[in-house]
């Protein structure tokens with residue numbers, strides 16, 4: 001099983017950042033939360049900060065950890081580990097993704113999410129935090 005962290009980046013108005021995978025990536029054109037695979041010896045939190053810097057060229061801080069979701073794709077099983085985050089430094093530049101959107105909670109579920117993300121989106125929609 002591959003462990004993958006992902007960031008639910010929320011802005012001051014409560015909008016959530018979603019990124020679209022490029023045609024060249026696996027799960028082409030699906031929407032996801034940015035992130036990536038945990039490297040050997042790395043914590044989930046360190047992985048998240050590293051991946052967000054690599055993919056979006058910004059620094060985030062973690063606000064909350066949400067429950068992981070294990071999902072079996074036809075060729076791979078992943079454990080997707082989500083963190084609610086805030087941007088603390090920089091402006092988002094897409095290094096790998098095709099597109100991005102900032103979405104209100106009402107708009108989130110309508111995106112064509114990677115399958116592993118759907119339970120996480122639903123969990124987030126019911127999640128309350130200060």
Ligand SMILES: Nc1nc2c([nH]c(=O)n2[C@@H]2O[C@H](COP(=O)(O)OP(=O)(O)OP(=O)(O)O)[C@@H](O)[C@H]2O)c(=O)[nH]1
Pocket residue numbers: 004005006025026027031032033034035036037078080114115116117
């Ligand atoms: N980063 C990220 N990956 C996700 C999400 N949902 C989901 O199923 N994945 C899958 O988890 C894996 C994450 O690895 P990655 O982001 O480092 O993927 P990659 O394109 O570099 O590697 P790959 O070629 O193995 O897909 C991919 O297989 C990706 O399809 C998500 O919300 N964020």
